[in-house]
Amino acid sequence: MALIINDECINCDVCEPECPNGAISQGADIYVIDPELCTECVGHHDVPQCMDVCPVDCIDKDPMHVENKEGLYQKYLKLIG
DSSP states (O other), X not given: OOEEEOTTOOOOSSSGGGOTTOOEXXXXXXXXXXXXTXXXXXXXXXXXXXXXXXTTOOEEEOTTSOOOHHHHHHHHHHHHO
C-alpha cells in the first residue's frame, strides 16, 4: 500500500529528501506522495523513511492504494530497472 500525507503536515521539509524513490513533493498546501512511486521503502529500507522522520506523524497508509509487500517489491524493481 502506498502512503499518504494528511492535513496535519507542517511542511517541515524533512520527509522529501528521505524518500529513495522521489515520491514526495511539495503540493499546493502540503507535501504529497505519488502512489506510483511509493514503495514504502521496500527494497531500500526496513521501514518507510518518511514515517520514521516525520515529527508530527502525519503520514498514513493510503486506503485508496492497497498493495502487499510483494507488490511493493515488484514496483521497486520496475523503478530501479
